[in-house]
Amino acid sequence: MKKFLLIVFVAVLGGLIALGGANYLGWGDTRYVEVANTPTSLTSFSTAPGTRVVPAPTDGFVIAAERALPAVVHIKASKPAGRASGQVPFGIDPDQLPDAFRDLFGNPGRGGNSPGEMPLQQGSGSGVIISSDGYIVSNNHVIEDAETLEVVLNDERTYTAKVIGTDPTTDIALLKIEETGLPTIPFANSDDVRIGEWVVAVGNPFSLTGTVTAGIVSAKGRSIDIVRRSGGDLAIESFIQTDAVVNPGNSGGALVNQNGDLVGINTAISSPTGVFAGYSFAVPSAIVKKVAEDLREYGVVQRGLLGAQIRQLNTAYARELDIDRNNGVYVAEVMEGSAAQEAGIQSGDVIVAVDGVRTLRSSTLLEQLGRHRPGDQVTITAERDGKQRDFTVVLKNSEGTTGIVRPAEKPAAVASLGAEFENLDEKDVSQLNLKGGVAVTSLGNGLLAEQTRVRPGFILTKVNGRQVENVDQLKRLLESSKGAVTLEGVYPDSPDRTYKYAIVK
Structure with missing residues (x-):
C-alpha cells in the first residue's frame, strides 16, 4: 500500500513541475492582438514572441468592394430543363468538362412543371454594368438559350434584360x-496585372448576392480548354x-484590382467536385472590352484572323521538329490567300511576338490577335532559320476579306417556329368557345420543338397576351416582338385548360 501511494505522489509531483515549466516558458500562451491602424501591406506586421497576429484585409480590399459592389448584378435565367436535341441545360454539364474543370453557372432549382409544359430550369449568375445607360457584360454560358433574363441590381431593383449579342469564342x-x-465599373488594362497582385472577386455564388472574396493573381495566359467546347x-x-x-453563381461577375477597376470576368473554376478547390479563371478585361464594343456596335464580334494553323512549342515537340528552340508558337500551316501568306509568313516559322508583346504561348498569341478587327495592321515577329524578322500583317475576317462582318439574317418570324399553321374555321371557334386562333398542323425543326413541348393540334390563341385570330396576325405579332415571346393556347381535347410557353427568338 505504501509503495502504491509513493508512486501516485511522484506522478502528481512530476505533473506539477511540468506545468510550472511550461508556464514559465510561455508555451500555450497565444494572444490575439487587434491592430487598430492596419498597415497597407501585410508584410508590415511583426510577431512578438508568444503572440499570434490575425492580419486584417488591406484598405484596398475595402475600396475595391465599395466601388465594385454597386455595379455587379444578379442574373436569373430560366429555360426548359431539357430540349429535343438532347443537349444539357444551359450547354454545361459539369461531369463532362475536361481535366475536372467546372463552370461557375449556379443551378439552384427548377420552376413549375404543369402537364403539357416544359419544366423550367432556374439558373443564377452574375453580370457587370459597364455603361450608365444599362449595358451589362456577363458570360455566354450564363444566358445561353435562356427564355427569360431577370437582372437584379445591388439595390434590389429588378429589370428584364434583352440580349444584344453573344460570343461563344470568348464566352x-x-x-x-x-x-x-x-x-459602372471602369475597365483596367489587364496587361498591367502582375502575378502575385491582390485582386477581388465580386458576384453571387449560390445566389448569395453581393459576395466579395479576395486572392492573388496566380498566373496569366492560362488555357484550360473549356471555351473550345x-x-x-x-x-x-x-x-x-x-x-x-469563387463558386457556382459567380460566372459573369467582376474581378477587380484594389482600385476597384475591372481586370476580368470570372468564368470557370478548377474543381473535382463542382465547388471551389483552389483556383478560378477570368477572361481578361482587354478581351472583354473589345468584344463588348463589337457586340454593341455591330451585333457580332469582328475577329481579325491570321489564317495559319499554329501549335505551341515545347522541348519534346521541338526535338520532333528538329528545331533548336523550345518555346514560341510554331506555324504548322499557312492558309491559301490568308493574311499570313500575304505578309510572307511561312510554315515552319516560330512566332515570338505581336506588336512587341512576347507570345511564347499559343494562348497569348490568340489573345493579342483577338483584340484586333479585320483590316487592322499588326507586326508579327517570327524566327526563321535562327534569325528573327518582322512581318507586317493586315488581318482578315472569316470570309477572307478586310470588311466588317454583319450578323446573319434571322429566318422569318413564323418560319423560325418550325411549324405549319392553319386558321380555325368558325365551327371550331364556336365549339371550343374561343375568340379565334391558329392550329399547329405539323412540327419540324424550329423554336417550338427546341424550346417547348407543343404538340400538333395545339391551338395558339395569344402572343404576348394579344389575341391571335389568323395566321397573318400571328406573323405580324411575332415580327413586332423582341426577345422572349409568350405563347398561349389550348388543346382540343382539354379546351378549358390554357397552356403557356415562352420562346426566345
Missing part, C-alpha cells in the same frame, strides 16, 4: 436593361488565374 455576352444613371477552333483562352474564392 462573353452583352445584355441591356432600360435604365439610366446606373453605377462551344467556341470551336476560334476560341480564345488566355485566362487570368487567381486563388480568390
Whole structure:
C-alpha cells in the first residue's frame, strides 16, 4: 500500500513541475492582438514572441468592394430543363468538362412543371454594368438559350434584360436593361496585372448576392480548354488565374484590382467536385472590352484572323521538329490567300511576338490577335532559320476579306417556329368557345420543338397576351416582338385548360 501511494505522489509531483515549466516558458500562451491602424501591406506586421497576429484585409480590399459592389448584378435565367436535341441545360454539364474543370453557372432549382409544359430550369449568375445607360457584360454560358433574363441590381431593383449579342469564342455576352444613371465599373488594362497582385472577386455564388472574396493573381495566359467546347477552333483562352474564392453563381461577375477597376470576368473554376478547390479563371478585361464594343456596335464580334494553323512549342515537340528552340508558337500551316501568306509568313516559322508583346504561348498569341478587327495592321515577329524578322500583317475576317462582318439574317418570324399553321374555321371557334386562333398542323425543326413541348393540334390563341385570330396576325405579332415571346393556347381535347410557353427568338 505504501509503495502504491509513493508512486501516485511522484506522478502528481512530476505533473506539477511540468506545468510550472511550461508556464514559465510561455508555451500555450497565444494572444490575439487587434491592430487598430492596419498597415497597407501585410508584410508590415511583426510577431512578438508568444503572440499570434490575425492580419486584417488591406484598405484596398475595402475600396475595391465599395466601388465594385454597386455595379455587379444578379442574373436569373430560366429555360426548359431539357430540349429535343438532347443537349444539357444551359450547354454545361459539369461531369463532362475536361481535366475536372467546372463552370461557375449556379443551378439552384427548377420552376413549375404543369402537364403539357416544359419544366423550367432556374439558373443564377452574375453580370457587370459597364455603361450608365444599362449595358451589362456577363458570360455566354450564363444566358445561353435562356427564355427569360431577370437582372437584379445591388439595390434590389429588378429589370428584364434583352440580349444584344453573344460570343461563344470568348464566352462573353452583352445584355441591356432600360435604365439610366446606373453605377459602372471602369475597365483596367489587364496587361498591367502582375502575378502575385491582390485582386477581388465580386458576384453571387449560390445566389448569395453581393459576395466579395479576395486572392492573388496566380498566373496569366492560362488555357484550360473549356471555351473550345462551344467556341470551336476560334476560341480564345488566355485566362487570368487567381486563388480568390469563387463558386457556382459567380460566372459573369467582376474581378477587380484594389482600385476597384475591372481586370476580368470570372468564368470557370478548377474543381473535382463542382465547388471551389483552389483556383478560378477570368477572361481578361482587354478581351472583354473589345468584344463588348463589337457586340454593341455591330451585333457580332469582328475577329481579325491570321489564317495559319499554329501549335505551341515545347522541348519534346521541338526535338520532333528538329528545331533548336523550345518555346514560341510554331506555324504548322499557312492558309491559301490568308493574311499570313500575304505578309510572307511561312510554315515552319516560330512566332515570338505581336506588336512587341512576347507570345511564347499559343494562348497569348490568340489573345493579342483577338483584340484586333479585320483590316487592322499588326507586326508579327517570327524566327526563321535562327534569325528573327518582322512581318507586317493586315488581318482578315472569316470570309477572307478586310470588311466588317454583319450578323446573319434571322429566318422569318413564323418560319423560325418550325411549324405549319392553319386558321380555325368558325365551327371550331364556336365549339371550343374561343375568340379565334391558329392550329399547329405539323412540327419540324424550329423554336417550338427546341424550346417547348407543343404538340400538333395545339391551338395558339395569344402572343404576348394579344389575341391571335389568323395566321397573318400571328406573323405580324411575332415580327413586332423582341426577345422572349409568350405563347398561349389550348388543346382540343382539354379546351378549358390554357397552356403557356415562352420562346426566345
